[in-house]
Amino acid sequence: MKARAEEEIWDVAVIGGGPAGMMAAGRAAEKGAKVILIEKNKSLGKKLLITGGGRCNVTNAELDNKKLLAKFKDSGKFLFSPFSQWSVDKTLEFFHSRNMPTKEEANQRVFPLSNTARSVWDTLVNYLETTNVTVMPSATVVRLQHRGGNITEAELKGGKTIRAKKFILATGGLSHPETGSTGDGYAWLRDLGHTVLGASAALVPIALMDPAKRAAGVSVQNAKITLYQNEVQQAQARGKILFTHVGLSGPGILNMSHEIGELLKYGAVHLEIDLLPDMGYEKVNAVLQNALKHNSNKMIKNSLSEFLAPALVPLVLQKAQIDPEAFCNGVTREARIRLMKTLKHLGFDAKHLLGMDKAVIVAGGAALTEIDFKTMRSLKYQNLFLVGDILDINRPSGGYSLQLCWTTGYVAGTAAAT
Template sequence: MKTKLETNLETDYDVIVVGGGASGMMAAYTAALRDLRVLVIDKNKRLGEKLSITGGGRCNITNAEEDVHTFLKNYGKANKFLYSPFSQFGVKDTFDFFESHGLPLVVEARKRAFPETMSAESVRTLMEKLLKKRGVVVKLGRPVKKIMRDENGVTGVVVDGTTYIAKTYILATGGLSHAETGSSGDGFGWLSDLGHTVAEPTPSIVPLSVKDSWVHKLSGVSLSFMKITFFENARPDDPVGRGVKKFQRKGKILFTHFGLSGPLILNSAHAVADLFHAGVVTATIDMYPDTDIGTLESKIIKIFDANKNKIFKSVIKECVPEGMTEAVISNSKIDSAKKVHSITREERRAFVELLKAMPLTITGLMGYDRAVIADGGVSLSEVDMRTMRSLKCPNLAITGDLLHVNRPSGGFSLQLCWTSGYVAGMHA
């Protein structure tokens, strides 16, 4: 045990936080509020790189669902572990925290909360300022190479040949998505060495890649109120072999040069990944999910009757959502130059069916570089969730994306960072 005189102020701290992302900054600030000497080490040149790209640059900072049971249901099987940390720092605390520091929040569709500034950078700078104000020591551009331990717990972290020591350590190195922001999965390796079971990370909230060129050509188009149905074990060589219907979702679809994205798709990716175990995965898009096929056919008949002498191509745009004309033409069996009056009943029926079920083939999930979160991490059963401390290594807390928690997009990831960071800092 060192005496006060022997303490080296350069390398000895009460708390060392490895990783200065969302959860690490919250943990450091909370610990510093308790008058502890706190050091944050990050390998990037700036704190919170990933935070600054969240929510398309706007930062979906939390989700304004007030009912804790409803809120926690979004974390799937992990929800039962989260009551204790959320009772210490929940959604309302997140609102209070940011608003009391001059960053009011606004709530949009699906209860997604954003800073009124609509700028993720403003969230990042606020956190950075708060650390500075509380005297947190920050070392940037310094990758931690090694975590040292003995039988009692962590004994130090090694950076550039220097060992930094503390009473408590907080590991906040993030997951594997968007590695360019610094999250390269280092924490998973260390946690595994420390005796934790680390679930294999897979890209989780991630866009889908699609084979069909009509999808790629629609890049940039987004359509609200679509329904997508996924099928597994399809036989793509057989036109009627679409496969076994597995699940469907309604919402907005964004077409990209590689496939499909947007909240509906991102949040379906995890379930789609499971379908690949059974073979080829296909999908259909229903452009009129709230209209049954009979009603839609009656509408199309009316449009065709009013445009009998025009060619099919010039009438299609009245029948399909904006932006979809070319895609529908390329999928329809009807010659686009055909006069509407000579379209047969069978052709018309097939056209209506196409509007209710545009087929496409899913080739896979995009990689970590496009994932919002990568699933995987330390099982919550190996963490004391009242303190976020590891049950394998008592002076180490674990926060944020290092935790194995399945969750949809909508502010749930960052809320988990604010909550786990606060709890770790509070009990450091």
């Protein structure tokens, strides 16, 4: 008769069934280890299913490791070894060879061809099944016990314990706690004597003083965002933006959220959005003249769809102080120039960053200097491995977070199984 999970001594116990934990567990089992994956939710990968707006930006198709790691800023130097073992090419091969074709979109973002995160989830769950990982759902680890520089067991809520030769910690960070990422692993690491750097929301949407509520849900694929403080330009970047009920989101804003947060500490922050960044003033002016001429007997609110999402028209006309019901042939030169300037400099004042519940990732986590990156092993406990969001690794939006999960999960799974 098969022994119950808590009576066995497992080769590897993985704590946390997010993308990093699933990859680590599958990989360790593929290498022949007897693996248990402990997850406190009823099912695995709750956060994975909401990634990329439910479409899951599974990686970034940057095949040059040097360029890829430059995106991780100061953390990049730690990552050469793991990424030399498993990088983007391996991720693509992993999913493609398991019948999950992908497609590349703007800024090298890779998504499943099916357009749903469920395909990524299915692939990983199938990986766990085929490698015979024992999944233990609805099981919350509350403590790690240790003796002589080794973790000996994971204590579960209710008093049961899981004993294993190696432990992989994959409990994630603190963002979107409703998915299960409640920072449990940070507390255990601190108790174990690891340094955990203060966690704050990163890649987070912003609230505006005067949000464009009627445009909520509208996105602009390619916008240029410029930040000003005291009328001095502070930062500029391009990317997709999304209007929300309270402000702005989308990769372009998420990637600037750290700078916005820092600037807000010192005073008011003004954002200018260039809705047509590939056109200079003259070109925008010509396009407007053309639109007004061709629609001379129509109202202006119905004449701008060639270059502006319909839901943004009222907002832009309001900011340009133009009556939306004015007929195109009555629009003065001054009004047209105001419209041109509004399209190039749509202005908003930032209010604050949204909280942890809305953040994509957390800045902070387990200190990288206390980890051996060839194996993802703790330098303090020889049978403890750390993977995924629990690590203090800075990165932008664009598929880099999940790539980090695939890479660190694979490396830790391989090392823990040997």
